[in-house]
Amino acid sequence: MSAPTAVLDGFQTRRRAARSRVLKPWYRNGSLMAGIGVIGFLVLVAILAPVIAPYDPIKQDLQNALASPGAAHWLGTDKYGRDVLSRLIWGARVDLRIGFLAVIIPFVVGSVLGGLAGYFGGWFDTIVMRIVDIFFAFPFYVMVIVLVFVLGSGEASIYLAIAAVSWVSYAKIVRGEVLVAKKQDWVTAAKLGGMSDARILTRHIGPNVLSQAIIYGTSDVVMDIMAIVTLGYLGLGIAPPTPEWGSMILDGQEFITTHWMQATIPGLVVVLVSLGMSWLGDGLSDLLNPERRK
């Protein structure tokens, strides 16, 4: 009597488990949705900055400098009387734009070099990996700071400096993935079928190995935003008076004893971005690598 039910129960449980693992639609993935929610909200704020920011972010009002938060200025004003909330909103444009765009070049360059090195091996692999070792010896911030100095200040230099440093990680990740992938049966099958290396790489190996690079990319966006904010804090980033979170923290530090919110709030926004990206990364990782989930 109970035996068939147990079997049925077992079957249903197994099916439910299988469904939750494989067929769970992306919109039922909690951390992915949390990530999309947070990042989507921040991107929307950045896009709508001209509409929603209550004040001009660079307009000075010295009469009204260092005003406390109130009805007129929700987060108060800075030392030049500029509205902090408006600067925060406009700052999202700069920091998020650079953070997301800066990932593109290193992603492409690193993935291509790492993929080719892993697939072909030999002298090309040796040379690429030695170059990786050399770049790896320079800590992220040292390299970025020196390169921004050498290339001159401005947004283009920041992209180049970040690209020069962070392609290394993509190259390492993709190379490792390709080394595993090229030993799989489906690659051997494709080779025996007479497929060209280019076709195998782009059609077969590429889609299978890039997911790790994409997941890493979500944390790399955070690294890049940290770099921009740090450069801004050091006074080496986007030139004032353009609103940028890092330089807002630098300005706020001066008044830390009297106006603690000035340095605190832009930092909290960065924390929010990081949380959002980290949820997005976890969600993507579930979605793209269901078999690797712990």
Next chain:
Amino acid sequence: MFQRLRFVPARLLQAVPVIFGVTLLVFFMAHLLPGDPAVAILGEHATAARVTELRKQLGLDQPIWTQYFLFLGRLLQGDLGTSLTYQQPVSGLVLGAIPVTLSLLFFAVVLCLVISIPLAGIAATAPGKGRDLGVRIYTLLGQGMPQFWVGIMLILLFAVNLRIFPVGGFGDTPLDHIYYLALPALTMAIAMSPTIIRSLRSSTINVLGSEYVATARSKGAGGMPLFRGHVLRNAAIPTVSILGVNLGYLVGGSLVIEKVFALPGLGSLMINAIFTRDFPTIQAVALFVALFVVIVGILTDVVYTLLDPRVDLSSKVAA
């Protein structure tokens, strides 16, 4: 023990091309400066005589490869050039700043372990439970905060409000130094701890599920003695290599932290040099930091081998 360290000479040899590449990269950085490096270094308003003098000092009137080998030759003699701001040998400036940065790093690593080992232990002994979740939230937030901002927040809390620690500076006596380094070291420890906690947590969970821990338990071991004697050392092995890799990142972060707390270390030296366009000093700091990272990489392999008798790196290095 020494048998297992026979990979060290080969590992050192392997580092040679990397160090060579590092010098090459640092050398050519000067040539990435747009226009005449001498003008770029001295600024637009420099006199022609000063430019010619610097061109000669930098060897810019020679072919580029000659310049590089001259640079390398001077480097081997410990000559890193002359600081344009202070008009004294850069090597002296760097040597003066190194102890500050190294003590900061050392202090930070110690504090990081003091934070990470208990938190990882707390999380690993109850995976999925409330305290594990608490530790997870800590690591998530810790990773998401800009390092320098953590420093400012600690200043706000401990220096401005509670008045326990100074806002910045390095002090005069060794005891002073420890007192002044407490907040910057804590900042870096917080920044690094999420990575260490995650690694230590997952390796501790693995070790706790192993047969030798079950055996130790069945013989009556438990609590702290079990954790110290059987779990920690084994769980620490993967974490050591992660600590080694992250030390490089930590050095980079320390440069920024020094700026936050006005510590006279390599970071302040480099960032001030950037504002005064003192290129020889920037080059020297970048070079030194990169060499440090290469050396730490080798030391990590040594510690890793000593901690884990099963590891044999001789084949990996030879390959």
